[in-house]
Amino acid sequence: MAMASIAKRKAYFLTRNLSNSPSADAFKLSYSLTKFSRGFATSGSEENDVVVIGGGPGGYVAAIKAAQLGLKTTCIEKRGTLGGTCLNVGCIPSKALLHSSHMFHEAQHSFASHGVKFSSVEVDLPAMMAQKDKAVSTLTRGKNIIIATGSDVKSLPGIIIDEEKIVSSTGALALQQIPKKLVVIGAGYIGLEMGSVWARLGSAVTVVEFAPDIVPSMDGEVRKQFQRTLEKQKMKFMLKTKVVGVDTSGNGVKLTVEPASGGDQTTLEADVVLVSAGRTPFTAGLGLDRIGVETDKGGRILVNERFATNVSSVYAIGDVIPGPMLAHKAEEDGVACVEFIAGKHGHVNYDKVPGVVYTHPEVASVGKTEEQVKALGVEYRVGKFPFLANSRAKAIDDAEGLVKIIAEKDAEGLVKIIAEKETDKILGVHIMALNAGELIHEAVLALAYDANSEDISHVCHAHPTMSEALKEAALATHDKPIHI
Numbered sequence: 269m270a271m272a273s274i275a276k277r278k279a280y281f282l283t284r285n286l287s288n289s290p291s292a293d294a295f296k297l298s299y300s301l302t303k304f305s306r307g308f309a310t311s312g313s314e315e316n317d318v319v320v321i322g323g324g325p326g327g328y329v330a331a332i333k334a335a336q337l338g339l340k341t342t343c344i345e346k347r348g349t350l351g352g353t354c355l356n357v358g359c360i361p362s363k364a365l366l367h368s369s370h371m372f373h374e375a376q377h378s379f380a381s382h383g384v385k386f387s388s389v390e391v392d393l394p395a396m397m398a399q400k401d402k403a404v405s406t407l408t409r410g411k412n413i414i415i416a417t418g419s420d421v422k423s424l425p426g427i428i429i430d431e432e433k434i435v436s437s438t439g440a441l442a443l444q445q446i447p448k449k450l451v452v453i454g455a456g457y458i459g460l461e462m463g464s465v466w467a468r469l470g471s472a473v474t475v476v477e478f479a480p481d482i483v484p485s486m487d488g489e490v491r492k493q494f495q496r497t498l499e500k501q502k503m504k505f506m507l508k509t510k511v512v513g514v515d516t517s518g519n520g521v522k523l524t525v526e527p528a529s530g531g532d533q534t535t536l537e538a539d540v541v542l543v544s545a546g547r548t549p550f551t552a553g554l555g556l557d558r559i560g561v562e563t564d565k566g567g568r569i570l571v572n573e574r575f576a577t578n579v580s581s582v583y584a585i586g587d588v589i590p591g592p593m594l595a596h597k598a599e600e601d602g603v604a605c606v607e608f609i610a611g612k613h614g615h616v617n618y619d620k621v622p623g624v625v626y627t628h629p630e631v632a633s634v635g636k637t638e639e640q641v642k643a644l645g646v647e648y649r650v651g652k653f654p655f656l657a658n659s660r661a662k663a664i665d666d667a668e669g670l671v672k673i674i675a676e677k678d679a680e681g682l683v684k685i686i687a688e689k690e691t692d693k694i695l696g697v698h699i700m701a702l703n704a705g706e707l708i709h710e711a712v713l714a715l716a717y718d719a720n721s722e723d724i725s726h727v728c729h730a731h732p733t734m735s736e737a738l739k740e741a742a743l744a745t746h747d748k749p750i751h752i
């Protein structure tokens with residue numbers, strides 16, 4: 269067992285290497301949970317104010333915040349390192365590979381038009397993986413109970429993940445060879461990000477999606493442009509399609525697929541299949557049923573607005589409770605939860621949590637989609653501004669990220685703002701651009717302060733910047749944009 273303490277903050281982090289006996293660990297931890305819930309002291313001789321189970325973004329942030337609030341805190345993590353899914357097998361390694369594969373793609377396709385020439389460019393996959401591993405390891409060194417045990421990949425009936433031929437995101441982050449053919453099941457965040465990585469490195473990527481659209485939670489208009497852009501990057505989509513059979517007996521994998529509503533079957537061949545059809549809350553081994561913690565049908569722990577479960581002194585945060593499965597949402601949950609425990613007021617507004625798909629271009633959003641606003645029966649106005657008319661995007665030849673498709677109007681990046689017609693209050697902002705994940709925060713702030721589109725249009729934006737597109741879209745929402 270490795271034990272690290274952040275002495276200054278007086279939060280203790282207990283991590284253990286699970287390589288010996290996962291079940292023994294699960295048993296000990298579930299035993300502890302039962303014990304804590306009855307008000308006993310924690311393991312060892314010392315009494316804690318807060319014990320956090322799980323050291324992911326939700327758990328470790330909750331532990332640090334609790335200690336900052338003066339609560340004696342211990343965080344227990346079954347992995348050898350803190351950081352959870354996000355740091356170990358999620359956000360950080362996936363963004364490292366997205367960045368490396370993007371550099372390779374740029375060197376192949378864009379540098380020459382900027383006057384930078386190479387005689388040859390090739391991929392050194394082991395070096396790329398080592399760079400990703402370095403990014404992770406650099407960051408991992410670094411009585412009340414809060415359950416922050418996160419989530420795990422959702423398995424599909426009849427499909428067994430072996431992390432070699434049939435992989436979850438964890439396996440897709442560690443492939444030893446570039447697959448010639450990669451089939452991705454699920455066109456959500458993971459499927460599109462990991463599909464992008466391997467498509468850029470040369471894999472022929474086919475994405476099979478059950479729903480009629482990719483990223484079903486995304487604004488419809490933005491999603492259509494996004495799909496066209498990904499198709500131009502050679503990703504193929506089979507929408508309204510389900511996988512009904514898998515054969516791994518040969519060298520590769522044979523997948524039988526058919527229309528979601530039934531019909532003729534076809535066979536897809538792949539070297540590797542990525543299962544990215546969602547994630548489920550992870551509570552195995554905690555013995556929740558033994559202490560009577562309520563969950564919903566999907567296994568998510570039910571909490572009230574104070575993150576308290578139905579069992580006294582037991583709280584839950586992050587991926588293990590309902591809401592978006594995002595690292596920054598888990599962190600906000602953690603902070604708000606311990607603020608309540610410390611007798612203060614905490615708050616997380618799930619309507620204003622931004623989401624970013626880190627492809628190229630990125631797609632970022634906050635607030636409601638046009639479809640959601642329509643469904644609510646709210647009268648609204650839409651303001652849009654394309655990056656083709658933004659001088660900074662043009663100056664860096666990245667109106668969409670790929671020089672070759674710059675001229676094609678239907679594939680341009682954009683800012684889209686949806687505002688309530690009567691009040692002009694901003695209800696949702698959607699951005700597709702190379703740095704949309706950064707640009708979105710002006711919109712997040714606007715929503716946090718209940719701003720109107722007119723408010724944004726009165727703010728002076730530096731020129732030339734991509735942020736000017738947000739001001740122009742705001743103008744377009746209630747008036748007319750200047751530069752189009």
Ligand SMILES: Cc1cc2nc3c(=O)[nH]c(=O)nc-3n(C[C@H](O)[C@H](O)[C@H](O)COP(=O)(O)OP(=O)(O)OC[C@H]3O[C@@H](n4cnc5c(N)ncnc54)[C@H](O)[C@@H]3O)c2cc1C
Nearest residue numbers: 322324325326346352353354358359418586587593594595
């Ligand atoms: C490939 C991938 C890419 C992602 N990219 C992004 C991104 O770019 N941005 C983003 O916002 N989100 C991203 N996510 C989602 C993000 O990782 C999660 O939303 C986030 O990690 C949830 O945090 P958490 O603290 O709730 O749970 P987790 O990070 O899953 O942490 C839970 C921790 O609890 C531990 N644990 C579980 N059971 C026990 C037990 N019984 N005892 C002790 N410890 C236990 C686990 O080992 C784990 O370390 C990504 C996810 C994946 C899979």
Ligand SMILES: NC(=O)c1ccc[n+]([C@@H]2O[C@H](COP(=O)([O-])OP(=O)(O)OC[C@H]3O[C@@H](n4cnc5c(N)ncnc54)[C@H](O)[C@@H]3O)[C@@H](O)[C@H]2O)c1
Nearest residue numbers: 454455456457458459476477478479544545546547593624
């Ligand atoms: N950039 C980020 O913030 C980021 C990156 C990766 C993961 N994540 C988080 O991780 C979570 C899991 O990601 P994910 O991509 O696995 O889930 P997701 O919910 O984003 O997407 C899953 C997709 O699979 C489809 N699907 C479901 N069952 C299917 C089936 N049987 N056949 C074909 N398609 C099917 C769904 O319609 C959906 O489009 C997400 O909730 C996301 O919040 C976030």
